[in-house]
Amino acid sequence: MTTLVENLIVIISKLIKFISNTFNLGSGYTWPGHVALLVNPNFLKSRRIRFKKGVVLVSGTNGKTTTTKLITHLLEKSGYTVSHNKSGANLLNGIASSIILDFPAFGDLNRDFGVFEVDEGALPLVLSNLKASAVVLLNLSRDQLDRYGEVDIISEKWTKSLLSLNPAPTLIVDGDKDYFNSISQAFKGDTIAFGDSVDYLSRTKLHGLFNASNVNAAVSVVRFFGLKEGDFVSNLDSFEFAYGRGEVIKHGGKEFRVLLAKNPASFEHNLDLLLSEEASEYNLFFALNDKIPDGRDVSWIYDISAEKLREACASKVVYVSGTRYLDMAVRLSYAGVNISKENIFENLQHAVKEITLHGVSEKVICLPNYSSMLELRKILTGKKIL
Amino acid sequence: MKFKIGYFYPEQLNLYGDNGNVEILVYRAKKRGIDVEVALVDLGTNLEENRFNLVFMGGGPDSSQKEVYEDLLKDKGPYLKDYINSGGFGLYICGAYQLLGKYYKSADGSILEGLGVFDLYTEHFGNKKPRCIGNVVCELSDEFRHKEVFNSLNKIGSTLVGFENHGGRTYLGEKMLPLGKVITGYGNNSEDGYEGVLYKNSIGTYLHGPVLSKNPHLADYLIAGSLGLDRLESLDDSLILSAHIASKKLRQ
Numbered sequence: 001m002t003t004l005v006e007n008l009i010v011i012i013s014k015l016i017k018f019i020s021n022t023f024n025l026g027s028g029y030t031w032p033g034h035v036a037l038l039v040n041p042n043f044l045k046s047r048r049i050r051f052k053k054g055v056v057l058v059s060g061t062n063g064k065t066t067t068t069k070l071i072t073h074l075l076e077k078s079g080y081t082v083s084h085n086k087s088g089a090n091l092l093n094g095i096a097s098s099i100i101l102d103f104p105a106f107g108d109l110n111r112d113f114g115v116f117e118v119d120e121g122a123l124p125l126v127l128s129n130l131k132a133s134a135v136v137l138l139n140l141s142r143d144q145l146d147r148y149g150e151v152d153i154i155s156e157k158w159t160k161s162l163l164s165l166n167p168a169p170t171l172i173v174d175g176d177k178d179y180f181n182s183i184s185q186a187f188k189g190d191t192i193a194f195g196d197s198v199d200y201l202s203r204t205k206l207h208g209l210f211n212a213s214n215v216n217a218a219v220s221v222v223r224f225f226g227l228k229e230g231d232f233v234s235n236l237d238s239f240e241f242a243y244g245r246g247e248v249i250k251h252g253g254k255e256f257r258v259l260l261a262k263n264p265a266s267f268e269h270n271l272d273l274l275l276s277e278e279a280s281e282y283n284l285f286f287a288l289n290d291k292i293p294d295g296r297d298v299s300w301i302y303d304i305s306a307e308k309l310r311e312a313c314a315s316k317v318v319y320v321s322g323t324r325y326l327d328m329a330v331r332l333s334y335a336g337v338n339i340s341k342e343n344i345f346e347n348l349q350h351a352v353k354e355i356t357l358h359g360v361s362e363k364v365i366c367l368p369n370y371s372s373m374l375e376l377r378k379i380l381t382g383k384k385i386l
Numbered sequence: 387m388k389f390k391i392g393y394f395y396p397e398q399l400n401l402y403g404d405n406g407n408v409e410i411l412v413y414r415a416k417k418r419g420i421d422v423e424v425a426l427v428d429l430g431t432n433l434e435e436n437r438f439n440l441v442f443m444g445g446g447p448d449s450s451q452k453e454v455y456e457d458l459l460k461d462k463g464p465y466l467k468d469y470i471n472s473g474g475f476g477l478y479i480c481g482a483y484q485l486l487g488k489y490y491k492s493a494d495g496s497i498l499e500g501l502g503v504f505d506l507y508t509e510h511f512g513n514k515k516p517r518c519i520g521n522v523v524c525e526l527s528d529e530f531r532h533k534e535v536f537n538s539l540n541k542i543g544s545t546l547v548g549f550e551n552h553g554g555r556t557y558l559g560e561k562m563l564p565l566g567k568v569i570t571g572y573g574n575n576s577e578d579g580y581e582g583v584l585y586k587n588s589i590g591t592y593l594h595g596p597v598l599s600k601n602p603h604l605a606d607y608l609i610a611g612s613l614g615l616d617r618l619e620s621l622d623d624s625l626i627l628s629a630h631i632a633s634k635k636l637r638q
Contacts, residue, residue: 298549
């Protein structure tokens with residue numbers, strides 16, 4: 001591809017980003033990367049993209065967004081420049097888009113680090129396009145079986161692709177996850193394991209054991225990149241939640257705490273978190289969509305422990321919405337949760353309005369899956385992500 | 387009276403929330419004041435002293451299915467075959483449905499023998515045919531709808547709704563009755579328009595959802611039928627009925 005075309009894509013993308021920022025449209029789109037890869041399938045291998053100190057790719061079922069955000073935060077606080085796909089667009093075209101938007105209006109992209117979260121299914125393709133110095137594997141559990149297939153299939157694809165890399169990146173894996181043993185053992189490069197100690201977690205605003213693993217993963221990465229304990233520890237407390245991952249949004253006089261719950265594991269992590277906190281007054285709001293990024297099969301809601309659902313909802317007023325609100329309401333009632341028919345809404349906006357106007361508690365805990373989280377944030381903040 | 391469910395291979399065959407079927411059966415039986423016991427049948431379980439009212443078995447990832455395959459065929463097979471042939475009630479989903487057939491032919495041509503209790507076979511055509519994934523609506527077959535127990539309980543109509551996700555395509559033998567006819571979806575094989583199998587008191591199906599979650603008429607049929615009851619106290623299923631109706635309008 002000619003530099004001319006590349007420059008054109010960069011400039012048009014920037015122009016559109018400027019327009020969409022001005023009109024509050026959000027920036028989570030992937031078309032610039034899509035177009036760039038269409039014109040030049042090797043776009044990401046271009047010599048005009050330079051990460052002087054290294055690239056880290058973070059994959060796994062849950063925790064990618066929070067982990068890459070924390071890595072970026074710690075590196076930037078230490079004065080490094082970072083390119084990061086913070087919108088969460090984590091397929092090859094999403095990563096390419098985020099890189100394009102980081103290009104200066106003229107010239108090449110020069111950053112110290114590239115920090116990218118990568119969709120589980122897309123990891124092999126991304127690995128073959130971007131030379132990574134480190135690859136983080138967080139965890140692997142059932143998610144969107146209709147799209148990804150079974151967990152074993154992903155694990156096999158990862159192993160095959162990681163073993164084929166020369167030179168091998170450093171593998172940073174959760175050492176408590178036995179299912180990663182076969183990958184680590186087969187892997188020929190260096191491996192760093194992290195665990196779920198809460199030492200670093202307790203210095204952040206984050207909660208929950210699942211976040212302990214995310215924080216330790218991020219710490220392992222910045223250490224690998226040469227940061228010293230004294231360089232990063234003091235910056236842990238200024239880290240803010242990634243969007244939809246624990247953030248609190250004020251809307252209509254209420255505090256909505258948004259906890260992304262997109263598969264059985266992340267759902268149960270969040271229920272554990274609620275059950276571990278000192279019981280306080282709150283309303284619970286579940287939102288379930290079946291759009292393409294969510295997976296169209298919602299059967300997985302029956303993999304969530306009925307007991308945990310029942311306990312977390314005990315003596316709480318529960319609201320339900322999303323395109324599959326009836327499925328969610330039925331699932332909750334089979335778990336023994338009391339649902340009032342007045343509190344279930346096909347329309348998310350109506351649900352938010354009802355909660356804002358008539359919800360009995362100041363605090364609303366929201367457990368949406370992926371696309372319903374994006375829609376909910378848009379309603380609560382009045383704009384799209386970021 | 388005790389309702390004893392034999393839940394086969396809960397650890398290995400646990401895909402797609404199908405375990406929810408057992409949760410739903412327990413919930414609906416308990417609501418009627420019926421005493422329920424769920425017996426987990428695993429690789430090491432000795433079945434000799436077990437008497438189940440209902441057997442449930444789901445599907446699993448390939449690796450797990452291989453793990454139970456030998457145990458099922460050699461150890462549990464004769465028991466299950468006898469149980470089904472003598473009219474024992476059962477619900478067999480996806481992988482379990484396939485394993486109870488005569489054989490499973492993989493895309494590479496290799497053949498995996500099944501239990502052969504259902505006269506059907508399954509074939510995977512590899513990349514030649516698309517995987518059957520999507521929402522399903524089907525019309526229960528006449529034979530099923532005319533069952534006396536089903537008729538006395540049914541308040542929801544003659545449709546079943548669910549979600550399918552299978553690579554193998556299943557073909558019924560000439561004398562086998564399908565569970566239903568597909569209105570939306572692929573069903574057994576995307577060719578003959580049938581979904582599932584109805585053999586004596588056993589049901590094989592590709593439907594997930596889990597299948598009993600929005601088909602309470604099927605759940606109650608299994609509870610009443612397996613306990614020999616001709617009626618059950620009715621429950622407030624209005625929410626489920628709404629969910630069933632909404633599911634009929636989902637795009638495939």
